Amino acid sequence: ADINLQEIHDNLVAIAFEAGEMITASNPNSIKTGTKLNSVDIVTETDQAVERHVSSRLSTLYPSFLFVGEETYIAGKTKITAQPTFIVDPIDGTTNFLHGFPHACISLGLAIDRVPAVGVIYNPFLDTMYTAIRGGGAYMQRNAALAAKGGVSATANAASHPSFAKIKLPPSSPPRPLEGxxxxxxxxxxxxxxxxxxxxxxxxxxxxxxxxxxxxxxxxxxxxxxxxxxxxxxxxxxxxxxxxxxxxxxxxxxxxxxxxxxxxxxxxxxxxxxxxxxxxxxxxxxxxxxxxxxxxxxxxxxxxxxxxxx
Ligand code: IPD
The missing domain is CATH 3.40.190.80 (D-Maltodextrin-Binding Protein; domain 2)
Incomplete structure (x- = not known):
């Protein structure tokens, strides 16, 4: 059956907002943390809870798709195949999350034939959403959750509220040339x-x-x-x-x-x-x-x- 990338994108955006609420609601100073491969490879119970939430949402919506997540990956066993596969990092920037450095996000990807086809990345601390669908361009939106909730007639009137506008990437205002x-x-x-x-x-x-x-x-x-x-x-x-x-x-x-x-x-x-x-x-x-x-x-x-x- 045809895969509707736009619908998947829209679902991933909704799930990213849910994950964002879980992440900002948890206090890194009072949650359980552990380590994986070494003392700086950190995992928190929030990483695990977000991954459980995301994987259960996705398996309900797309039961035939595979799922690879950071917290459930088994080295040497989990393989990325050509099958449609959601590839998910529940909190990318776990160390930042733990320290309150506001650059952490949920990263939701879909790969088909081992090639990324949809990408949704949401930083709930700065309320910034980045999205792309293969062949459809990439976008960034600041105040994304606020706009999604209809804050300040923002979505209706993005032109007069530029801080709520969804911007196509790269931004057009003269790009900085990379010469070397x-x-x-x-x-x-x-x-x-x-x-x-x-x-x-x-x-x-x-x-x-x-x-x-x-x-x-x-x-x-x-x-x-x-x-x-x-x-x-x-x-x-x-x-x-x-x-x-x-x-x-x-x-x-x-x-x-x-x-x-x-x-x-x-x-x-x-x-x-x-x-x-x-x-x-x-x-x-x-x-x-x-x-x-x-x-x-x-x-x-x-x-x-x-x-x-x-
Ligand atoms: C890590 C972060 C970090 C990068 C590491 C990643 P995590 O992800 O992206 O910037 O240097 O390679 O593992 O552990 O916070 O999900």
Missing amino acids: LANALVAIEWGSSRDGPNYDLKTRVFRQLAASQESGGKMVHSLRSLGSAALNLCAVAAGEVDLYWEGGCYAWDVCAGWCILKEAGGVMYSGNPTTEKGSEFEPPALDARVYLAVRGAETEEGQKEVAKEL
Whole structure:
């Protein structure tokens, strides 16, 4: 049967708002927390409760679709197949959530044939919604829940209340041209895996990007870490940062954001840019782990050239 991506998108938006209410209603200082692979790979009971809610909503609505969620994933066992699969991070930016740093979101993706087809990312702390449907463009809306509830005649009169308008990404007001790595603002993340080769790779990339050219570095304008892979991808889509590199992501970190990035004209690459093999730009897979997102050059080829500099 035909899959109605618009209907799925609308349902995911509704579920994102529900999840947002659960997240903002829970007090990170009084909930149970635990760790997974190491002491900085954090999970809270809110992550688990949101994932249970989302998966039960989705299995009722789409019983034949598969579900992959961060908190129920089993390493070595959970596989992403070509089947329609919801790929979900109940709270992306759990560490931020715990610390009250307001960059955390629910990330809801649908992949078909292992390619992201719908992406919905909602930051309930800043009430900002990012959405995309494959082939249908990417959008951002601030005050999203307020607008959905009909706050300030907002939806009826978006033109006179621009802060409630749904904006197509990238925003049209002259986009900042990306000419090269040297004029770029680059998002990076430490992630939770910080030992052995993971640590070496990350520190090598970070050092290269930060150091002046005289010291053999690339010297970008500056480096940023939002603490949420999904929100970093949205920031690239929205033109707030130019590139985002991370070694150590999982499918739930990138599925929804990748759809939004692509629909905003950005490109995702995979590969370890600083390995001995040099810059490899293989077609990205949803289990690539190392991702590089770029947007802003005039052409896709131009984006690749900037990506290669990294
Ligand atoms: C993490 C965040 C973080 C990124 C990690 C992710 P979580 O997701 O997106 O920014 O560096 O790689 O695992 O654990 O908060 O859902």
